[in-house]
Amino acid sequence: MGSPLVLLDVDGVLNPFERPHRGYRRHRCSPNGVTYKLWLNSRHGRMLLDLAQSAGAELAWASFWCDHANTWIAPKVGLPQLPFVPIPSFPGLGEGTTLGAWKVRHVVSWVERRPFVWFEDEPDVVECLANESGLADHLLVSVDPQIGLTEEHIERAGQWLAELSA
Template sequence: MGSPVILLDIDGVLNPLERPHRGFRRHRCSPRGVSYRLWLNAGHGRMLLDLAESTGAELTWASYWCEEANQWIAPLVGLPELPFVPIPGFPGPAAGGTLGAWKARHVVAWAAGRPFAWFEDEPDAAGSVAAEPDSGEHLLVWVDPATGLDEGHIERAAEWLARLSG
């Protein structure tokens, strides 16, 4: 078992789907020439960095943004460049499963047995991770995509990660 990982989705987690509460600002970005309007909270970076530091875990993107997250999202939320799980575009249900199952397959393969806490908004991701044969210890912290990440999600991950080392 290696050091734990904190996996971070973007859309629905850092970027809520509905107009969020105080602390969020509207941003525009254009990865690969496609324009997006995002709600992001600069305070999330500090919360996540504190979580990683206090638990000895490695922060990693687990989003379809992949390496683009370092250019377009990290600077806006106060994160440094992070490693990322290479998640290819979802080929659709004909490829075997749902969006959550597709992401879970790539997350579990990338984690390679390391324990991980994953901030994710796909409702079927938890069951999909558990169904992967090589999945190690994990916690899926489900985030309501309408409201996004909050302190309660961070606390839940912190408690679970602390139990791993204790």
């Protein structure tokens, strides 16, 4: 079965769409030469590392940022370099898939049979994941993209992981 994974989205999760409180600072990130302005919270890394350590779980990126998250996001939130789900750029709605379905397809094939918690803000992902069969135990923690990841989300994940190992 393997140790559980804790999957992290970036936009809408670590980078809320608006600044929720003063713990967030503005950062400019320029993967591929395109500059994005992000709100990031330097406390998130500690919260996530504590969660993973207490549960014997492994953190990984599940974001279209892919490996760019290791360069541009990890140092600013206090995370080490993490493994990442390789998610190709979304081909567009014309290709007969939705953004959520595309992301779920790549995440599902990468996690294989490991249990996972996934912090995600995209409603389409929630719906598509619910339609997947053959997955190991998993918990999708829906995050409000206006607010981003909170202590409550971490607590919910921690409880679920504790029950999983019990």
